Amino acid sequence: MSEPDPESGTTSPIDEEALAEAYNRALALEKAGDLDAAAAAYREVLALDPADHGGAAVRLASMGRGETPARASEAYVATLFDQHAGAFESILVDQLGYDVPALTRRALDEVAPGPFSRMLDLGCGTGLAGEILRDIADHITGIDLSETMIEVTDEKEVYDALYVGDAVDFLHHADVEPFDLITATDVLPYLGDLDAFFAGAAELSVDGAVLAFSSETLPDEVLAGRAFMVGPHQRFAHSESYLAEMLARHGFAGLAIGGIVVRHEMGKPVPGHLVIARRKPAD
Ligand SMILES: C[S@@+](CC[C@H](N)C(=O)[O-])C[C@H]1O[C@@H](n2cnc3c(N)ncnc32)[C@H](O)[C@@H]1O
Incomplete structure (x- = not known):
């Protein structure tokens, strides 16, 4: 996966390993009820993947820890429904x-x-x-x-x-x-x-x-x-x-x-x- 760099117009690769680690940590913390720590981890996720394939922005908002975004990101919706299309x-x-x-x-x-x-x-x-x-x-x-x-x-x-x-x-x-x-x-x-x-x-x-x-x-x-x-x-x-x-x-x-x-x-x-x-x- 790569993200367009708005300044140079080139794409910089996402650190998939760091992203998966931060996202899984965020989910686990959210599940455990430690919402402040979960929110910090979701912010890390967003910094690693600004297009937000994992829906970190809506997760932050649903926990009451972030601004309400204007919409779910395109990358998140596409990823979510690509995963669920078969079932x-x-x-x-x-x-x-x-x-x-x-x-x-x-x-x-x-x-x-x-x-x-x-x-x-x-x-x-x-x-x-x-x-x-x-x-x-x-x-x-x-x-x-x-x-x-x-x-x-x-x-x-x-x-x-x-x-x-x-x-x-x-x-x-x-x-x-x-x-x-x-x-x-x-x-x-x-x-x-x-x-x-x-x-x-x-x-x-x-x-x-x-x-x-x-x-x-x-x-x-x-x-x-x-x-x-x-x-x-x-x-x-x-x-x-x-x-x-x-x-x-x-x-x-x-x-x-x-x-x-x-x-x-x-x-x-x-x-x-x-x-x-x-x-x-x-x-
Ligand atoms: C819950 S499904 C409903 C599908 C269908 N309309 C139905 O009633 O069975 C939501 C669908 O909307 C699509 N979707 C959500 N936001 C969209 C957007 N901004 N543009 C295009 N498709 C979108 C998703 O990819 C998904 O296929």
């Missing part, structure tokens, strides 16, 4: 009861049944949303940071176009026709600040396009007035009022917004929101 559906769907693509289909059927000409599935993962929405979308594009997840999706032959890359970057820079359905099921937990996400969704959608997404949340007393924070499992939780603010700011009208159980974690339901919104015509 993703058996773990998330079969063991953790993840059902958001089906909930999205049901909600769309109720408030915005389509059909749609061009669907964009952001953070498509293994293609569960594409599979369940295939019959109401003529053309489906998927994008995901994890190349291995995209490979699994590709084998299913459900999507018409697939890209490996960052969803927010795609929304702002992709040279493609706009979409009339944009989905993002269980992707917001890897994005904290959603301003660029919603601005991009507005940019790459036609008037009247439908935006369907899910989020995770935490009780009001934990969020304590924050728009978003990193929760105990290193994923971002967003407040419902922040989602509503983002929709309004970027020209989307909410068609349905409701509480859901996103999945189970250690036997407990993980609460979230499912939102279906429509882009208002541009002024």
